[in-house]
Amino acid sequence: MARPGVETIRRQQLIDATMKVIEAHGFQGATIGRIAEASELSVGIVSHYFGNKQGLLEASMRYLLSSLQRDAAKLMAERSSTPRERLLAIVDANFSGAQTSAQSAKTWLAFWTQAMHSPDLMRLQRVNERRLLSNLIVPLRQLMPVAQARETAETIAALIDGFWLRAAMSEGRIELDRAVSLCKTYVDQAIAANSGNHTSDSMGHTED
Template identity: 45%
Template sequence: MPKVGMREIRRAQLIDATLESIDQAGMSGTTLATVAQRARISTGIVSHYFGGKDALLEATMRHVLRDLGAAAQRRLKAARPQPRARLRAIVAANFDVSQVSGPVMKTWLAFWAESMHVPALRRLQHVNTRRLYSNLCAEFGKAMPRTAARRAASGLAAMIDGLWLRGATTGEPFDTKAALRLANDYIDLLLDTHASARARQRA
């Protein structure tokens, strides 16, 4: 009789091993066997819990995305209610320590590449992209009309992805402060420009 909670413990152990394997060997060098070896269990147990490599990567990315969601909730809860502060909180969540460690960044890159070929991963990527866009739209929408808010959300989402991708591919530790500074400057530019235009219209 398996111990209560053993399934969750085993899955967490295998997800950690997957992150380590992708970090050290890349996606092409990561197999059920290498994950099993790092977790010090049999390959059959990995197959039992995940079935195959795609399912294992999907579970690993769901874990990373849960960390991202938790970081966003934590930062939004602590932020002031104004759109500027909440937008900065969303940005900060995307550059949270849980998202910029070496293993996680390499797993994100592998996930993006694989999502172009694996439908389940593509759906997961679509959900993540839509969630970020929706959250940004909601906050920009408190400060500007819907069309402008959508455009601003698209621009900021692209900037977040671009800063993250550039940082991930430098081979150096991620410069979180620089990324935050650039993204926050963009938020300030959008909000201040809109506020100035609105003030001119009222004058």
């Protein structure tokens, strides 16, 4: 019970197979038959370890998200000197998972789409988005007022999602380097645009 039992191994086996099949055939084509084949197990074992197909899909998404989160946390822990460096590290981290496997972008998008019709998956998405936003706001608050920090954080988050979307479409083509570069350019522009306003609650932003 305490050792890394068969259960853990089988679960991971099935999750790996699920991601592989989704990447190859999309969410629609991810049948239990194919997943079983890819995992070299039988179809009956899915219900044994995950209850049903939906349970397997949710577990797979949880794994994908936590996987990306782990990569991100690792990169962020390394360099964290200035706020700017920290922001660039977050950007790097959010694309690092994609660099290793551009096909994970496809899986990610498949889950995202599916999440819109599944409250459980939706909740997972929201949690992840919130975490990214708060990670961004922390260093931004040291560079600009809270209001602008929040706006900039949302913009960076949208930028990351948008580039992921494109990465998912450009099959195989790794233009991730360019995405990272453009995100970083934006970070510097945003810092420069608000460099006059520091930690004070200044309101000197007369728009329009």
